[in-house]
Amino acid sequence: MLDKSPLPAAVNVPNDLAAHWMPFTANRAFKKAPRLLAGAKDMHYITVDGRKIIDAAAGMWCCNAGHGRSQISAAIAKQAEALDYAPPFQFGIPQAFELASRIADLAPAGLDHVFFCNSGSEAADTALKIALAYQQIQGQGTRSRLIGRERGYHGVGFGGTAVGGIVNNRKMFGTLLAGVDHLPHTYDREKQAFSKGEPEYGAHFADELERLVNLHGASTIAAVIVEPMAGSTGVLPAPKGYLKRLREITQKHGILLIFDEVITGYGRLGFAFAAERYGVLPDMLTFAKGITNGAAPMGGVLVRDTIHDAFMSGPEHVVELTHGYTYSAHPLACAAGLATLDIYRDENLFERAGKLEPKFADAVMSLRGEPNVVDIRTVGLTAGIDLAPRPDLPGKRRPDLPGKRGFDGLNSAFHDNDLMLRVAGDTLALTPPLIVTEDQIGEIIEKVAKVIRAVA
Ligand SMILES: Cc1ncc(COP(=O)(O)O)c(C=O)c1O
Numbered sequence: 001m002l003d004k005s006p007l008p009a010a011v012n013v014p015n016d017l018a019a020h021w022m023p024f025t026a027n028r029a030f031k032k033a034p035r036l037l038a039g040a041k042d043m044h045y046i047t048v049d050g051r052k053i054i055d056a057a058a059g060m061w062c063c064n065a066g067h068g069r070s071q072i073s074a075a076i077a078k079q080a081e082a083l084d085y086a087p088p089f090q091f092g093i094p095q096a097f098e099l100a101s102r103i104a105d106l107a108p109a110g111l112d113h114v115f116f117c118n119s120g121s122e123a124a125d126t127a128l129k130i131a132l133a134y135q136q137i138q139g140q141g142t143r144s145r146l147i148g149r150e151r152g153y154h155g156v157g158f159g160g161t162a163v164g165g166i167v168n169n170r171k172m173f174g175t176l177l178a179g180v181d182h183l184p185h186t187y188d189r190e191k192q193a194f195s196k197g198e199p200e201y202g203a204h205f206a207d208e209l210e211r212l213v214n215l216h217g218a219s220t221i222a223a224v225i226v227e228p229m230a231g232s233t234g235v236l237p238a239p240k241g242y243l244k245r246l247r248e249i250t251q252k253h254g255i256l257l258i259f260d261e262v263i264t265g266y267g268r269l270g271f272a273f274a275a276e277r278y279g280v281l282p283d284m285l286t287f288a289k290g291i292t293n294g295a296a297p298m299g300g301v302l303v304r305d306t307i308h309d310a311f312m313s314g315p316e317h318v319v320e321l322t323h324g325y326t327y328s329a330h331p332l333a334c335a336a337g338l339a340t341l342d343i344y345r346d347e348n349l350f351e352r353a354g355k356l357e358p359k360f361a362d363a364v365m366s367l368r369g370e371p372n373v374v375d376i377r378t379v380g381l382t383a384g385i386d387l388a389p390r391p392d393l394p395g396k397r398r399p400d401l402p403g404k405r406g407f408d409g410l411n412s413a414f415h416d417n418d419l420m421l422r423v424a425g426d427t428l429a430l431t432p433p434l435i436v437t438e439d440q441i442g443e444i445i446e447k448v449a450k451v452i453r454a455v456a
Contacts, residue, residue, distance in 0.1 A: 011038040013048050026407065035414045040067030043433060043440055045420060053414065056444045057422045058433045061231060061263045062294030065343045066435040072295045072339040079335035088116075088328040096329035099337045103291070103302065106272040106341070108281050113308040115301045115321075116329040120262035121155025123286035123299035124225065128159040129323055130284065131223035131256045134307050140254070143222040144179055147212060147255075151185035153232035154225060154260050154286075163225050166233055181216065183208050183226070187236050189386075193375045194368060195237070196361040202239025206246040209255075218253035223283075228274035231263035234427035235377050235384025243280045256283040256307075262299070266290030267344060267434050269380030270354025277380075283307060293340040298333035349434040353381045359438055363445045364430065370449055371456035372405065381436070385428040387452065402426065405455050412454040419447040428452075 017031045037053075039046035043066055045053040058064055065072075079095070086093050100114035117126050128146055135143035148154065148163030155161075161169060162176035165185065170176065184205055192199035209224065228243060230236040250257040264274035265287040271277045275285060284307070288299030311320040327333075344350060361378040367385060368376055375386040387409070390401045406423035413419040422429040428451070432444065 011048050029407070033411065033415065035411075042066045042068065043436060051418055053418045053420050054440065054444060054447070055420045056430045056432045056448070057420050058431050059294045060289070060422065061268065061431050062289040062292075064267050064290045064434045065293045065340060065347070065349060066433040069293060069295070069339075069343060071343060072293055072336050075335040075339035076296060076332050079331050083331050086331060088326070088330075089324055093329070093331055093334065095331060095334035095338060099329075099334050099341075102338070102341050103287075103300070107285065107302050108273065108275050110281055110304055111275075111285055111302040112305045113303045115303060115323075116333075117299045117301075117325050118297045118327050118330070118333070119155065119299045120260070120286065120288035121157045121160050121299075122325060123262065123288055123301050124154035124160035124163070124260060125157040126323060127258045127260075127284045127286050127301045128163065128223065128225065130301065130303060130307065130321070131258065133321065133323075134256070134310060135222045137310055137313075140219070140222075142219050143254075145216055145221045146177065146180050147183060147209070147221060147224040148180065149183040149185060149226050149230075151187070151230055151233040151236065152182075152225070152227060152260075153230065154227075155262075179220075181212050183212070183224070185230070185233075185236065186239050186242060189375055192239075192377075194365065194377075196365065196378050197357075198237050198240045198242075198379065199377075200240055203241035203245050205239065206242050206249060209246060209249045213249075213253050213255075218255065221253065221255045223256040223258055224250055225258040225260055227260045227262075228264050228278060229269065229379055229382065231382070231429070231431075232424060234386065234424040235379070235382055235429055237377060237379035238278065243278045247280045247282070258282055258284045258286065260286045262286055262288045263382075263431075264380075266340075267350035267353045268382060268431065270350060270357055272350055291340065292333055292336035293343070295340070296330070296333040296336040297327070298330070298337055347435070353434045356381060356434075356436070356438070356441070360441055363441050366445060367449060367452065370452045373452065381432060381434060383430040384424075385430070385448070385452075387426045387428065387455070389426050408455045409451050412451045413447065416454065417447045417450050419444065419451065421448065421451075 036048040037045050038048045104112045150165035152165040154164050162180045186202045186205045191201040259282040269277050283304045285302040292298045364383040372388040374388050377384045387405050390405050392398050403425045406426040410423045413421050
């Protein structure tokens with residue numbers, strides 16, 4: 001007789017996936033072969049069918065302390081019981097002030113004030129708006145241009161999309177913001193291929209800012225925003241000396257410099273912030289993701305004291321910056337943030353990432369020579385592995401092929417090799433939680449090798 005008893009599924013699995021329009025996802029392909037997750041602990045996800053998947057992506061560059069940290073979930077639960085929500089406009093909660101102070105303590109001296117929001121996108125837009133407003137209150141209202149960089153990613157708000165430089169993220173959305181220009185990206189495979197850490201070649205790409213100043217006039221430019229390591233485009237570490245040079249040129253011309261540290265913040269490059277690794281002090285620094293270990297949505301902007309203080313004038317009953325979000329400094333996110341910073345401190349996770357960096361780099365570079373690997377880049381606990389796109393058929397152009405090998409790699413990793421990684425086009429990105437062990441690095445690399453062979 002046919003056994004009709006239900007399978008012992010790990011969780012209740014939905015049988016209709018239609019309603020949820022998933023973000024940044026190939027929806028139709030996903031719904032044919034879903035990658036559904038039900039749990040997570042330390043270095044692993046658990047799928048709905050009970051498989052243990054090693055996480056080589058820290059979720060999405062978020063879970064630097066690994067998954068299922070009970071200290072964080074307990075802090076969130078306790079906070080939810082005590083105070084579920086408080087209006088952040090004209091009212092405050094002690095935890096928001098404490099968290100801001102602790103973030104400022106972690107940051108390079110001078111970045112002393114924190115404006116909270118809920119995501120990296122909001123952080124980018126907030127920083128751009130503060131830059132424009134600051135220039136205006138300084139009597140420099142002609143400075144309204146914003147400069148981003150090709151291949152940059154600053155989230156999906158109109159501001160972040162406009163200064164971002166990934167064509168597929170831009171081309172569907174009209175003219176975006178007026179008065180935006182872009183520096184060239186810093187990648188030259190011929191000169192930089194298989195670099196460990198910051199490539200030797202490429203500091204001069206910063207000089208292109210002088211060209212933009214000559215084109216537009218310094219008096220029209222408010223700010224430049226860059227990621228110290230461009231993550232979402234496929235891991236492009238800054239060339240040696242590049243960020244210092246960008247700082248010198250911005251300073252010379254009175255242009256603000258914003259570092260988007262949504263990925264590089266909270267230990268990814270072996271320091272609390274990449275600004276420290278590179279010895280460069282930006283005027284503003286955006287963060288998100290790692291601040292709560294991914295356990296609650298939160299983002300923010302660290303702001304130089306001189307910029308903050310410039311706003312603190314005029315009648316005291318008047319709002320100094322007409323900007324903010326209903327969920328800025330949300331109590332649950334503040335609780336998660338404080339517990340997360342405790343873990344980072346108590347487990348020395350930033351230093352741990354720095355110590356593991358050379359071993360991680362050697363391990364990833366061992367994939368050189370696997371089929372179709374055309375470049376590998378590493379910095380901190382992060383790596384990008386470029387695979388050659390699937391070739392066109394003889395005499396036939398197939399525009400659907402770029403990104404296909406990467407996408408197949410994502411599926412092979414998840415469905416056949418119990419591995420979570422990220423892909424950007426045909427680049428595989430590895431960004432494990434900072435708690436990863438040397439053995440687990442070895443395991444990840446073995447699995448990645450299998451994935452690369454599977455999509456050869
Ligand atoms: C550098 C950078 N900035 C901004 C963002 C956007 O963050 P969110 O997705 O939280 O809006 C990201 C997300 O990956 C990012 O990598």
